[in-house]
Amino acid sequence: MSPSTPTRVSRFQRITQLLMATCLGVMALAVFVNVVLRYGFGSGIAASEELSRLLFVWMVFIGATAAYPAGEHMAFTSLVGLLKHRRVPMLAMSALIRLLVILACALMGWGAWQQVIVGLNSHSVVLGYPTALLPLPAFLCAVAIGLTACVELLRMQPLDLGHSAEVE
Numbered sequence: 001m002s003p004s005t006p007t008r009v010s011r012f013q014r015i016t017q018l019l020m021a022t023c024l025g026v027m028a029l030a031v032f033v034n035v036v037l038r039y040g041f042g043s044g045i046a047a048s049e050e051l052s053r054l055l056f057v058w059m060v061f062i063g064a065t066a067a068y069p070a071g072e073h074m075a076f077t078s079l080v081g082l083l084k085h086r087r088v089p090m091l092a093m094s095a096l097i098r099l100l101v102i103l104a105c106a107l108m109g110w111g112a113w114q115q116v117i118v119g120l121n122s123h124s125v126v127l128g129y130p131t132a133l134l135p136l137p138a139f140l141c142a143v144a145i146g147l148t149a150c151v152e153l154l155r156m157q158p159l160d161l162g163h164s165a166e167v168e
Contacts, residue, residue: 020062030052050125057138068145105145108141113135116139
């Protein structure tokens with residue numbers, strides 16, 4: 001593969017960065033316009049707060065989804081340190097940590113999905129969007145990270161902490 005050919009990960013990172021930048025830009029513009037209208041003209045845009053909240057939630061979970069394959073999430077360094085003292089092979093450590101990630105994703109996804117179902121029948125006060133759009137990014141994030149961890153587990157990839165952090 002030539003250096004000019006982007007990999008799937010870099011394309012994925014660029015797309016997620018673009019989505020997060022779009023969310024942040026729209027949020028900043030909405031809040032700025034609302035502040036100017038409120039303090040300058042005594043009126044405001046009611047939808048600004050609701051839109052900003054929705055975009056912030058989506059931006060956070062898009063970022064969390066993008067951070068996992070890049071190795072930018074917090075690492076279980078204390079668990080790795082504990083297992084190193086017991087002379088557990090690195091492959092077994094990697095499998096255990098990925099199983100814990102998959103379990104955490106399953107729990108988060110299950111809870112988020114329950115909230116999506118509850119939100120299908122209710123709508124936001126000002127904009128009128130289904131409130132299921134608030135927990136939906138948490139569900140999608142849990143699914144994406146869980147699937148990524150499953151693929152890494154099945155490929156038996158050794159754990160890459162992404163840094164040379166000291167074990168606490």
